[in-house]
Amino acid sequence: MRRYYFPIFHNGETQxxxxxxxxxxxxxxxxxxxxxxxxxxxxxDCDRDAGTVVIVVDASGAAIARHRVR
Structure with a gap:
């Protein structure tokens, strides 16, 4: 098992x-x-035009996938 992270980019900011x-x-x-x-x-209430993206990042910090909120 490996740890993955899921930062969210929304309205120009990253959570x-x-x-x-x-x-x-x-x-x-x-x-x-x-x-x-x-x-x-x-x-x-989701603003689908905000360019929100869920990024999948592995433990080394490499982005392995991006999923746009539509």
Whole structure:
């Protein structure tokens, strides 16, 4: 299991994720990041034009996926 982080870029600012989640692979972490983006988009108050992106980052700090909130 490896730790992955899911910072969110929204309105020009980044909300960091200092805790992260444990996943068995980068693929599983990326799917989780996509689900987070879908959950954000499902909020009726979500501004889908704000350019919000959920970024999936591995423990070394490398971005492995980006999921746009639509």
């Amino acid at each position: 960091t994720d200092d805790v992260g989640e444990m996943f068995s692979s980068a693929e599983v972490a990326s799917r989780y990041g996509a689900r987070v983006a879908r959950d954000i988009a499902s909020d009726p």
